Amino acid sequence: MATIREHYNKKVCYFYDAAIGESYFGEKHPMKPFRIVMAHNLIMKYGLYKKMKIYRPYRASKEDMFNFHADDYVIFLKNINEGFISNEVKELTTRFSVGTKENDCPVFKGVFDLAQISSGGSLSAAANIVLGNADIAINWSGGLHHAKKAEARGFCYVNDIVLCILELLKFHKRVLYIDIDVHHGDGVEEAFFTTDRVMTVSFHRFGDEFFPGTGGFNDIGAGKGKYYSINVPLKAGLNDDDYEKIFIPVIIKVMEVYDPSVIVLQCGADSLAGDRLGDFNLTLKGHGRCVEFMRRYNIPLILLGGGGYTVKNVSRCWCYETAIALNTEIPDELPPNDFSRYFKPITKLHIKPEKVPNYNTPEYLDQCIEHVYETLRNIQSVPSVQFMDSPPLFMSPESVSRLSSIRTSTPDSVQSLSPNTVQSWSPGSVQSSPNSFQSSVNSNKSSIQADSVLEISSDEEDNTTDTISSDINSIQTTSTDSAIDSTIMTVSENEYYDDYF
Numbered sequence: 001m002a003t004i005r006e007h008y009n010k011k012v013c014y015f016y017d018a019a020i021g022e023s024y025f026g027e028k029h030p031m032k033p034f035r036i037v038m039a040h041n042l043i044m045k046y047g048l049y050k051k052m053k054i055y056r057p058y059r060a061s062k063e064d065m066f067n068f069h070a071d072d073y074v075i076f077l078k079n080i081n082e083g084f085i086s087n088e089v090k091e092l093t094t095r096f097s098v099g100t101k102e103n104d105c106p107v108f109k110g111v112f113d114l115a116q117i118s119s120g121g122s123l124s125a126a127a128n129i130v131l132g133n134a135d136i137a138i139n140w141s142g143g144l145h146h147a148k149k150a151e152a153r154g155f156c157y158v159n160d161i162v163l164c165i166l167e168l169l170k171f172h173k174r175v176l177y178i179d180i181d182v183h184h185g186d187g188v189e190e191a192f193f194t195t196d197r198v199m200t201v202s203f204h205r206f207g208d209e210f211f212p213g214t215g216g217f218n219d220i221g222a223g224k225g226k227y228y229s230i231n232v233p234l235k236a237g238l239n240d241d242d243y244e245k246i247f248i249p250v251i252i253k254v255m256e257v258y259d260p261s262v263i264v265l266q267c268g269a270d271s272l273a274g275d276r277l278g279d280f281n282l283t284l285k286g287h288g289r290c291v292e293f294m295r296r297y298n299i300p301l302i303l304l305g306g307g308g309y310t311v312k313n314v315s316r317c318w319c320y321e322t323a324i325a326l327n328t329e330i331p332d333e334l335p336p337n338d339f340s341r342y343f344k345p346i347t348k349l350h351i352k353p354e355k356v357p358n359y360n361t362p363e364y365l366d367q368c369i370e371h372v373y374e375t376l377r378n379i380q381s382v383p384s385v386q387f388m389d390s391p392p393l394f395m396s397p398e399s400v401s402r403l404s405s406i407r408t409s410t411p412d413s414v415q416s417l418s419p420n421t422v423q424s425w426s427p428g429s430v431q432s433s434p435n436s437f438q439s440s441v442n443s444n445k446s447s448i449q450a451d452s453v454l455e456i457s458s459d460e461e462d463n464t465t466d467t468i469s470s471d472i473n474s475i476q477t478t479s480t481d482s483a484i485d486s487t488i489m490t491v492s493e494n495e496y497y498d499d500y501f
Contacts, residue, residue: 010135010295012052012325013128015121016040017059020141023114026106030276030309031155033114036140038315038339043322045335051326057139060119060163068162068191070150077157083109098152105152115158118142122164122304129262129300130171136301136325140318143266143306145185146212154183154212161266161304162191165198168262173197173385176260178251179204180290181268181306182278184215184231188266194223196383199230199258203247205271205279206233217371227378230254232368236279237358238271240286246365247290250372255297257376265294268306269317273353276309281353284313284320291321301325312343313351320349 021037043049065074076092085099085107093099099107118141125137145161146154161177165188168175177192179185179202192198204215221229232250270278272287294301303325308314323330332349334340340347 009327010325011133012136012138013125013134014043014049014052014054014322015057015124015137015139015141016054017056017117017121017141019113020117023108023110025108025155029104029106029155032309032311033141035308035311035314036305036318038311038342039140039318039322041338042315042319042334045337046319046323046330048319048322048326048328048330051328052138052322053134055124057117057121057124057141059113059116060123060158060160061116064123064163065115065119065158067166068149068159069147073150074158077115078112080107081110081112083107083111096151098157103152104155105157111157115160118144119158119160119163122160122302123167125302125304126164126167129302130168134300136295136303138303138322138325140303140305143181143268143304145179145181145266145268145306146183146187148187148190153187155307156187159187159191161185161188161264164302164304165192165264168264169197172261174199174258174260174383176254176258176263177201177266178263178290178294179266179268179306180247180271180287181266182271182275182280183210183268183307184212184233185266186212186214189215189219189229189231192225193221193229194225196224196228197385198225199228199254199260201230201232201250201254203232203234203243203250205236205238206231207235220375227375228258230372230375232372234280234368235359235364237356238280238282238360239353239358240283240289242358242360242365243280243282243286244289246368248293249369251293253373253376257379257382259382260299262300262302263294263297264302264304265291266304266306267291267318267321269308269314270306272308272310272313272317273351274310274313275307277307278309279356281356281358283353284317284350287317288321288324291324295325295327315339316343316349316351 016036018037018040021034023033025031025033062074062078072092073096076089076096076098079086079089080098085093093107097103098105118139121139122142125134125139125142128134128137139160142160142164144156144159147156147159147162165175165177175198177185177188177198177200179188179200181202182205184204184206185200185202189200189202192200202215206215215231216233217231219229219231220227230250232246234246267287267290269275269287271280271282272278273281273283291303303321305318308317320330330349334343334347334349337343
């Protein structure tokens with residue numbers, strides 16, 4: 001049974017690739033991956049880098065993605081990475097819901113690169129958790145919970161969360177997935193709908209044709225997975241107090257009944273007040289309370305990003321929750337940073353709730369809690385799995401341990417991560433247990449193939465050099481204006497663009 005420990009330090013590792021900021025969905029598209037660059041800059045300026053190991057993540061290969069996604073879908077994404085659709089793949093756009101007027105997942109240059117960074121970070125987080133290198137692993141580039149097996153959906157192309165959980169299932173009997181994005185975590189729930197080895201718990205806006213329209217009380221799983229999909233459908237205007245009133249009792253009961261050995265927490269920031277697409281009314285403290293509560297459990301924890309479309313608040317949120325993971329208090333006054341003018345006129349870390357009605361009555365919240373309790377009462381005992389031989393990690397333990405951390409001497413400099421050595425690694429012929437998740441839903445194929453390579457640095461972990469990596473963290477060594485120009489590419493600094501911040 002999981003235990004709670006109030007205040008103690010944990011080993012934290014953090015994954016970041018500055019190239020994420022080069023992904024550009026389009027001028028009028030609400031998804032702005034540059035928010036992760038801004039969050040990272042705040043993390044550096046607050047000095048949080050001193051208290052954790054920072055890694056540039058492994059980039060997932062197409063073979064890694066094959067473990068969940070359909071082969072032809074992944075190959076399609078790779079073929080459109082240059083930002084245009086050739087005649088050979090044009091007929092596939094409707095089938096895969098990419099690049100058509102009817103969907104929200106456009107074709108843009110680097111779309112596959114984005115998927116590689118997001119998925120690679122979550123896979124790297126899983127590997128470090130499995131090997132005991134960290135108690136908490138953070139990948140704010142991840143959390144893309146809407147992507148389906150052969151379909152892009154809700155700004156998500158590859159489901160890094162499912163890939164991460166599949167990796168964890170090789171070594172953990174039960175994985176708990178919690179989603180605090182304003183949108184239902186439909187892609188993750190669907191992937192594990194028929195297994196009892198993953199319990200999904202989603203707190204989300206529901207009703208009034210709110211996207212994606214799933215996640216009602218009756219979505220509880222099927223087959224062996226019946227009662228292992230937990231949904232808490234909420235209404236507009238949810239505030240900090242009510243979120244805490246429903247989150248904590250639900251999670252306490254879930255932990256008591258399911259007793260997971262590892263937790264994945266998707267921290268979508270579109271549940272914050274003032275989000276361009278969400279209509280909850282949470283502050284950073286209310287949102288971060290979920291992270292703080294899960295950190296108290298003496299269980300390995302992976303923190304992932306997700307939604308969030310008011311960029312300046314997203315970056316505030318994930319910086320604040322990085323501090324929570326580190327059990328560190330940071331001042332409310334924002335430090336001078338490369339993007340200070342985008343936070344103005346508010347120069348504080350924390351945001352205020354908006355004056356909007358809260359449609360979640362005490363009676364309705366009690367109904368939600370009772371429904372969850374009723375669902376959990378149908379679980380007779382904690383599911384168990386007998387492991388024979390665990391399948392190999394997607395990379396070898398030696399490779400994971402040799403990943404050099406991006407140790408920083410100042411917030412504006414980052415150690416070079418040039419790949420001095422490149423290692424090719426092929427998994428052995430270890431077979432998974434018949435009771436493993438692969439056999440229950442037949443979706444987890446073999447691990448990384450022999451033609452995939454892992455880029456590693458031979459420098460020792462704490463050997464900080466004066467060499468600055470111009471490709472990985474140029475954003476910290478240039479002026480704000482030139483950084484924006486080089487990263488956002490074709491976006492001009494106009495009133496519309498500023499409005500997203």
